[in-house]
Amino acid sequence: MGLYIAESSEVIRIAVGAGHRPRSFLMAERWLEDLGPVLGQVDAGADGAVPVFVADAQTLRAITGFHLHRGALAAMHRPPLAPVGELIAGVCPGEGLVRVVVLEDIVDHTNVGAIFRSVAALGAHAVLVSPRCADPLYRRSVRVSMGTVFLVPWTRMPDWHGGLEDLRSMGFVVAALGLGDDSVDLDSFARSAPERLALVFGTEGDGLSPAALGSADVRVRIPMAGGVDSLNVAAASAVALWALRSSATV
Structure with a gap:
């Protein structure tokens, strides 16, 4: 399944706590004590099954190509991704309010990480990403998410447009966030949300594709002022999830 990089002691702790398996660690010596419990948990070290490489700051920069200001990296095994139906069944086995975020072709890893953080903070249940969406486990996505990519259930939708229809067959109303003459105000939609x-959120700049908009049951817009027509996709996701949160959230 490949590897991904977890950066910083806190992100490494969250990844290991979520059951992800490390292949190796690379860190400055001063982080050995801080990460001691994690290293012991996964049998890492000189006599363990998982190697730990220690170097000074200059060597770390030469190896990684950037200043490792948080002092520690871990190469982690990627967990297998569940099929969409299996993931949805796991997050909503019964009745009740369910919020799933769907990302179409988001290209900025910072935005992907920020969206995952909002999903975790505002009580949404899962994230589904299109085949061309930026990798949630890319180092920058993981860092910006503060490790929530390890806690929020997510997977890729191999059949992108057919996948939206599959969600509808599972009982979901598919709402596309976007502008249009037929779009519904978010406040009005939230008052009677299913x-x-x-x-569904679209790529930076162009927004959702015509096919994705055509596959939606409803188009929803966030009211704007000051001559601004839209928000950054990460900000828009936070606003929408706040408006559509369950009463038990926050």
């Missing part, structure tokens, strides 16, 4: 809701 229990099972899939919120």
Whole structure:
């Protein structure tokens, strides 16, 4: 399944706590004590099954190509991704409010990480990403998410447009966030939002594709002022998830 890089002691702790398996560690010596419990948990070290490489700051920079200001990296094994149906069944086995975020071709890893953080903070249940969406386990995505990419259930939708129809067959209303003459104000939509809701967000700049918009049950817009027509996709996801949160959230 390949590897990904977890950066910083806190992100490494969250990844290991979520059950992800490390292949190796690279860090400055001063982080050995801080990460001691994690290293012991995964049998890492000189006599363990997982190697730990220690170097000074200059050597770390030469190896990684950047200043490792948080002092520690871990090469982690990627966990297998669940099929969409299996993931959805796991996060909403019964009745009740369910919020799933769907990302179409988001290219900026910072935005992907920020969206995952909002999903975790505002009580949404899962993230589904299109085949061309930026990798949630890319180092910058992981760092910006503060490790929430390890805690939020997510997977890729191999059949992108057919996948939106599959969500509808699972009882979800598919709501596309975007502008248009037929779009509904977010406040109005939130007052009578369905229990099972899939919120679809599009790529930076162009937004959702015509095919994705055509596959949606409803188009929802966030009211704007000051001559601004839209928000950054990460900010828009936070606003929408806040408006559509369950009463038990926050």
